[in-house]
Each structure stands twice: as structure tokens, then as C-alpha cells.
Amino acid sequence: MAVRTTRMVLSATVPVVAALLLAIILKPHRSEPNRDSGLLRFQRFESGDIIFQISVSAQSKAIQEATHSRYSHMGIIFREGREYFVYEAVQPVKITGLSEWIRRGEDGHYVVKRLKNPITLAPEDIRKLKATAGKYLNRDYDSYFGWTNDKIYCSELVWKVYQEGLGIRLGEPQQLQDFDLSSSEVKRELKERYGDNIPLTEKVISPARIFDSEKLVEVAVR
Numbered sequence: 025m026a027v028r029t030t031r032m033v034l035s036a037t038v039p040v041v042a043a044l045l046l047a048i049i050l051k052p053h054r055s056e057p058n059r060d061s062g063l064l065r066f067q068r069f070e071s072g073d074i075i076f077q078i079s080v081s082a083q084s085k086a087i088q089e090a091t092h093s094r095y096s097h098m099g100i101i102f103r104e105g106r107e108y109f110v111y112e113a114v115q116p117v118k119i120t121g122l123s124e125w126i127r128r129g130e131d132g133h134y135v136v137k138r139l140k141n142p143i144t145l146a147p148e149d150i151r152k153l154k155a156t157a158g159k160y161l162n163r164d165y166d167s168y169f170g171w172t173n174d175k176i177y178c179s180e181l182v183w184k185v186y187q188e189g190l191g192i193r194l195g196e197p198q199q200l201q202d203f204d205l206s207s208s209e210v211k212r213e214l215k216e217r218y219g220d221n222i223p224l225t226e227k228v229i230s231p232a233r234i235f236d237s238e239k240l241v242e243v244a245v246r
Contacts, residue, residue, distance in 0.1 A: 073138050111181070168223075179234055
């Protein structure tokens with residue numbers, strides 16, 4: 025009787041297990057964001073779009089507090105075929121796949137902005153932007169936020185690419201002393217980088233300044 029009962033349970037269980045296996049096998053595969061599913065996800069983006077995120081780097085909190093902005097890192101998006109990339113100033117200045125770039129930010133959150141006028145860049149404008157961005161590739165990251173071109177930081181890269189490539193100024197640079205330098209986090213970073221010789225009059229362009237530029241319009245947020 026026990027053997028017969030066991031056989032009945034097994035025969036009833038097998039179809040259920042088979043159905044579960046079939047469901048797992050047929051479950052839609054989630055491909056990498058830069059593949060087909062990514063193309064659908066990013067298809068509203070255009071070359072020249074500017075993307076912002078909350079960096080998880082050690083200096084991110086100080087940048088946020090000094091600029092009173094959520095966003096502490098940024099780059100320029102370019103599309104090549106079916107792929108999307110971000111030109112960014114890290115160490116060194118490099119090209120990063122868009123999906124990888126997004127994953128590096130806090131909670132995968134980002135905001136994408138675009139020029140209001142023209143809302144769509146001409147192919148020649150895109151070539152100029154890419155050529156200008158290309159000349160900065162492999163340069164060292166500028167942790168001192170200087171204005172020279174031998175080293176460069178993230179918002180400086182974006183600002184100079186647009187200014188040199190298209191003659192467009194995305195906000196006006198400030199001086200270091202214009203930022204809020206009062207928090208302990210900001211003071212610690214300043215002391216670590218400059219010691220007692222803080223260059224208060226150094227020209228600086230922040231992610232916040234570009235983010236708030238009236239020449240840009242938001243096109244995507246996640």
C-alpha cells in the first residue's frame with residue numbers, strides 16, 4: 025500500500041516539476057543594457073546628450089555639499105552603431121559603455137539633458153563634439169580642479185568639449201571660493217588636497233552649474 029501511495033505522489037509531482045522547468049527555460053532573457061534590450065532602453069538618447077549621476081567615489085559627498093547638488097559626476101553620451109558610450113573624466117579620461125557607467129552610480133540613478141536649441145544636433149556638430157572629446161582621452165584626472173588642459177575633471181571635460189567644439193558655454197565657471205566650503209567633509213577634502221594653500225580664486229565649473237544651465241532641457245531620468 026505504501027509503495028502504491030509513493031508511486032501516486034511521484035506521478036502527480038512529475039508534471040508539476042516539468043511545468044516549472046519549462047517556465048524557467050522559456051523565461052525571457054534579460055540581456056545587457058547595451059545589447060538589444062539596451063537599445064530599446066536608450067533609444068531616446070542622442071549623441072551629445074549630457075548624463076549626470078551620483079558618484080559613489082570618496083569625494084562625492086564633498087562635491088554635493090560644496091555645490092548644494094545631488095549630482096557629482098557627469099559625461100557626454102555618443103552612439104556608435106547599436107552601442108552607447110560615455111566620454112568621461114576619471115583616471116584617466118576614457119570611454120565607458122553607457123550601461124556600465126550607469127551601474128557605477130548610486131542606485132543606477134541618472135538624469136540626461138540635451139541642448140534646447142537646436143534640440144537635435146547636426147551630424148557635423150556631433151563630429152566636432154566627438155573630435156574635441158577625443159583629444160582629451162587618456163589625460164590624467166585632475167583632483168586639484170585646476171583649469172589647465174594637461175589634467176581634467178568630469179564637468180571641466182563636458183564644459184570644454186561644448187565650448188571648444190561648438191562655442192557653447194554651459195553655465196559660467198565660478199571661483200572655488202564661491203562654493204560652500206563650510207562643512208567638515210569639504211574642509212577635510214580641501215586640507216587633504218591643498219594643505220594650507222587653498223586656491224580660492226581658481227576657476228571651477230561644477231556639475232551643478234552645468235545641470236542648471238538654461239541652455240539644457242531634461243530628456244530622461246531614472
